[in-house]
Amino acid sequence: MSGFNNYGGGRGGGGGGRGGGRTREDRKAGRRAAQVAKENKKAEDEARYFFQQVRALGGRKPPQKMKSQAELFGTQGTAGINFKQYDDIKVSRSGTDCNATPSLDNYAALSGVLPQYLHTNLTDVTRMSYSSPTPIQKHCVPLALSGRDVMAAAQTGSGKTVAFLVPLLTSIHRLGFQAKQMPPNSTPCLPSALILAPTRELAMQIELEAQKLTFQSPVICACVYGGANARNQLQECAAGPDIIVATPGRLTDFLERDLINLSYTRFLVLDEADRMLDMGFEPQLRRIVQNSTLSKDRQTLMFSATFAENVQRVAQAYLKNDYIFVSVGRVGSTTSSISQTIVEVAPNACDKRSKLNIVLQLNLLNVEERTIVFTQKKHVASWLKQQLKKALNVTCEDIHGDRSQSQREAALAKFRSGRCQVLVATDVAARGLDVDGIEHVIQFDLPPSKEEFDSYVHRIGRTGRAGNTGRATALFVPGYEPKTGNGGLAGPLITLLKESKQPVPEFLLSGGGGGGRGAGQRNPKQPLRDVRGEQQQQQQYKHGQQQNMQQQQQQGGYGGNNFGGPQSTHLNLGGGRGGGGRGGGGHNSNNFNNNNNNNNGEGRGRGGGRGRGGGRGRGGGGGRDRGGGRGRGGGRGRGGGRGGY
Known part of the structure; x- marks a missing residue:
C-alpha cells in the first residue's frame, strides 16, 4: 500500500526523494537563486580577469588589434565613386551662427590641422584615398573641429562614419591621450571618446573604419557589444583604449560594474540615433549620458539616416542648446546611380521554390558579382543559401538571427575579404553593413507592408554607396494576399522609381496592387527640417555655393x-x-x-x-x-x- 500513498513527492516514501515536500514556488525560487549566484560568480571572474589584463597589457594594443595594411585596406580606394553626383545634393544648416564656419572643399586644406597619421591614412591612395569630402563631411568635419555640437541627418553610405571619426581623432590628439596617463594597475577603462551604435554589426563596422584611420598610430579602439564572450572585449578594454565603440546594453553592464568609467570622456557620438530610440534604448542612453560619470563639458555629435521631428525633440536632451542641425539630401540609394529592376511574380507561384526558379531562369544572379540577397524569414535565408550553392556552384554565406554572433562575424569576414561572392541575409544586415564593392542587391522577399517601405531603401543602399554605381532587383508579387502580396508597396515604389529616374514596369502602373495611394516619399535631394523652427538662421548649399533657404510653408x-x-x-x-x-x-x-x-x-x-x-x-x-x-x-x-x- 505504501507505494500508492507517496504524497510527499519525489521517488521515495512520504516526503523524501527529490520533491522533499517543497512547493513549486520554492523550487522556482531555488532555481532563481542558483542562477543569480552563477551570474554573480561569472561577473566576479570577469572583473578579476579584467584587472589581470590591465596589469599585463599596460596600455599596449592587444595582438588581435595589430593588423597589416593589406588586412585593413585591401583594395580600398575611391575608384568608381561618382563625385559629380554630389554637386546636385543640397545641404542645409540651421542653428546659432551656423554659417560662421565655412564648409570644407578638400582634405588637403586640413594637412596642418589633423594629426599626421590621420591625414596620411585618409588621403593616401594606397589607404583610404579620400581627396574630396562627401557632402556630410564638407559640413560636419569643420563644424565639429570648431567645437560645435552637431545633429546630422544623412543616409547610410554617405560618409557619416568618416565625418565623425576625423574630428573625434583630432580631439583625442589635442587631449594628449589622457586615459593612458592614468595609473594602469587598478583603474577601470577610461576612454577619451565614446561612440554608441544600435547593433553589433554597425558597432563592428565603425570599429573597422576607426582601425583604418588610426593605422600606425598609438590610438587604441575597443568594441563592446552584447551577444558575444565578454572576456575578449574586457581584454580590449584593459589595454586602455582611447575610443570605445559600444551598443548601449553591454556598455551599461560594464559601467554598472565599474569596469569602464566615463570621467575622462570628452567626445560622444550617437550613430543611427533614431534607431536606438526606436529599439527602446532610451533608458540606457539616459543612464549613460545623464546619470553616469560622463562629463557635461563634452562635445556631442548625433548622426542618423532620418531624424523624424519627435526624435529630434528627444535627441535635443543630449546636445548643447546651440547645436547645429545639418541635413543632407540623398545620394546613391534613390538616384540613378542604382539601376532598379522590379520583376513580377505570379500570385499563384510565389512560394520560395517558384521564386528560386525565376532567379535561375532569368539569370538574375551573376556569380561574378558580389551580391546580397535579402529574405524576410530566417529559415528561408538558410534554405536559399544551400540552394544557390547547389544550383550555381557559388560560395555563399548567410546571416540572420538564428546564427550565433561568431558565425555572423565569420560570414561577414568571408564576404568582405572576397572569399564569398553571395551573402543571403535578413534585415539584420540592412543597416550598418558597409562592404566595399557590392554590385548587386536582390530582394527575394520584399518588406511585408507599406509601413516598412523604408526597409526597401535601406536594402538597396548596400550597393551604390558613396556615389558608386550598382544595381538592385526585387521580386514583386501583385495583390494583397496576406504574407505574400506586395500590393501595398506599389504606390511608394512607383514614386521612388520616378524620383530616381528609373523605368516603372507596366504591371505596377496598371494596378500592380496599390495604385498611387500613399506614395510620396520626401524629395530625395531635399534636406530634412530642423524641428526648432524657422526663426533660426538657415542656409542651403548647392554646387559649393551658399544660397538662401526659402521660408518653409x-x-x-x-x-x-x-x-x-x-x-x-x-x-x-x-x-x-x-x-x-x-x-x-x-x-x-x-x-x-x-x-x-x-x-x-x-x-x-x-x-x-x-x-x-x-x-x-x-x-x-x-x-x-x-x-x-x-x-x-x-x-x-x-x-x-x-x-x-
Missing part, C-alpha cells in the same frame, strides 16, 4: 507654444517618417485645423496616420493621411492635447 504644425517659432510647419510633403508628430502644440486644438490630410510622406508617418484627429480634434493629422502609414501623432490620438510632447 507655415501651416498648422506643432504651434510655437511649445517648440519654438510660431506655427512651425509640418506639412511634410515628402516626409520619411515625419509630419504630424506625437505632440501637438499645447491644448488648443485650433492649432491643428490646417493639418488635415497634409502629411503626404511615405513611411510610418508619425503625424496624420489613420488619424482620429482632424474630426475629433485629438491630435490633428485627420483623414487617412495620404501617405503617412499608421501614424503616431494624430493617428491614434497620441498627439495633441498632451502639451506638445
Whole structure:
C-alpha cells in the first residue's frame, strides 16, 4: 500500500526523494537563486580577469588589434565613386551662427590641422584615398573641429562614419591621450571618446573604419557589444583604449560594474540615433549620458539616416542648446546611380521554390558579382543559401538571427575579404553593413507592408554607396494576399522609381496592387527640417555655393507654444517618417485645423496616420493621411492635447 500513498513527492516514501515536500514556488525560487549566484560568480571572474589584463597589457594594443595594411585596406580606394553626383545634393544648416564656419572643399586644406597619421591614412591612395569630402563631411568635419555640437541627418553610405571619426581623432590628439596617463594597475577603462551604435554589426563596422584611420598610430579602439564572450572585449578594454565603440546594453553592464568609467570622456557620438530610440534604448542612453560619470563639458555629435521631428525633440536632451542641425539630401540609394529592376511574380507561384526558379531562369544572379540577397524569414535565408550553392556552384554565406554572433562575424569576414561572392541575409544586415564593392542587391522577399517601405531603401543602399554605381532587383508579387502580396508597396515604389529616374514596369502602373495611394516619399535631394523652427538662421548649399533657404510653408504644425517659432510647419510633403508628430502644440486644438490630410510622406508617418484627429480634434493629422502609414501623432490620438510632447 505504501507505494500508492507517496504524497510527499519525489521517488521515495512520504516526503523524501527529490520533491522533499517543497512547493513549486520554492523550487522556482531555488532555481532563481542558483542562477543569480552563477551570474554573480561569472561577473566576479570577469572583473578579476579584467584587472589581470590591465596589469599585463599596460596600455599596449592587444595582438588581435595589430593588423597589416593589406588586412585593413585591401583594395580600398575611391575608384568608381561618382563625385559629380554630389554637386546636385543640397545641404542645409540651421542653428546659432551656423554659417560662421565655412564648409570644407578638400582634405588637403586640413594637412596642418589633423594629426599626421590621420591625414596620411585618409588621403593616401594606397589607404583610404579620400581627396574630396562627401557632402556630410564638407559640413560636419569643420563644424565639429570648431567645437560645435552637431545633429546630422544623412543616409547610410554617405560618409557619416568618416565625418565623425576625423574630428573625434583630432580631439583625442589635442587631449594628449589622457586615459593612458592614468595609473594602469587598478583603474577601470577610461576612454577619451565614446561612440554608441544600435547593433553589433554597425558597432563592428565603425570599429573597422576607426582601425583604418588610426593605422600606425598609438590610438587604441575597443568594441563592446552584447551577444558575444565578454572576456575578449574586457581584454580590449584593459589595454586602455582611447575610443570605445559600444551598443548601449553591454556598455551599461560594464559601467554598472565599474569596469569602464566615463570621467575622462570628452567626445560622444550617437550613430543611427533614431534607431536606438526606436529599439527602446532610451533608458540606457539616459543612464549613460545623464546619470553616469560622463562629463557635461563634452562635445556631442548625433548622426542618423532620418531624424523624424519627435526624435529630434528627444535627441535635443543630449546636445548643447546651440547645436547645429545639418541635413543632407540623398545620394546613391534613390538616384540613378542604382539601376532598379522590379520583376513580377505570379500570385499563384510565389512560394520560395517558384521564386528560386525565376532567379535561375532569368539569370538574375551573376556569380561574378558580389551580391546580397535579402529574405524576410530566417529559415528561408538558410534554405536559399544551400540552394544557390547547389544550383550555381557559388560560395555563399548567410546571416540572420538564428546564427550565433561568431558565425555572423565569420560570414561577414568571408564576404568582405572576397572569399564569398553571395551573402543571403535578413534585415539584420540592412543597416550598418558597409562592404566595399557590392554590385548587386536582390530582394527575394520584399518588406511585408507599406509601413516598412523604408526597409526597401535601406536594402538597396548596400550597393551604390558613396556615389558608386550598382544595381538592385526585387521580386514583386501583385495583390494583397496576406504574407505574400506586395500590393501595398506599389504606390511608394512607383514614386521612388520616378524620383530616381528609373523605368516603372507596366504591371505596377496598371494596378500592380496599390495604385498611387500613399506614395510620396520626401524629395530625395531635399534636406530634412530642423524641428526648432524657422526663426533660426538657415542656409542651403548647392554646387559649393551658399544660397538662401526659402521660408518653409507655415501651416498648422506643432504651434510655437511649445517648440519654438510660431506655427512651425509640418506639412511634410515628402516626409520619411515625419509630419504630424506625437505632440501637438499645447491644448488648443485650433492649432491643428490646417493639418488635415497634409502629411503626404511615405513611411510610418508619425503625424496624420489613420488619424482620429482632424474630426475629433485629438491630435490633428485627420483623414487617412495620404501617405503617412499608421501614424503616431494624430493617428491614434497620441498627439495633441498632451502639451506638445
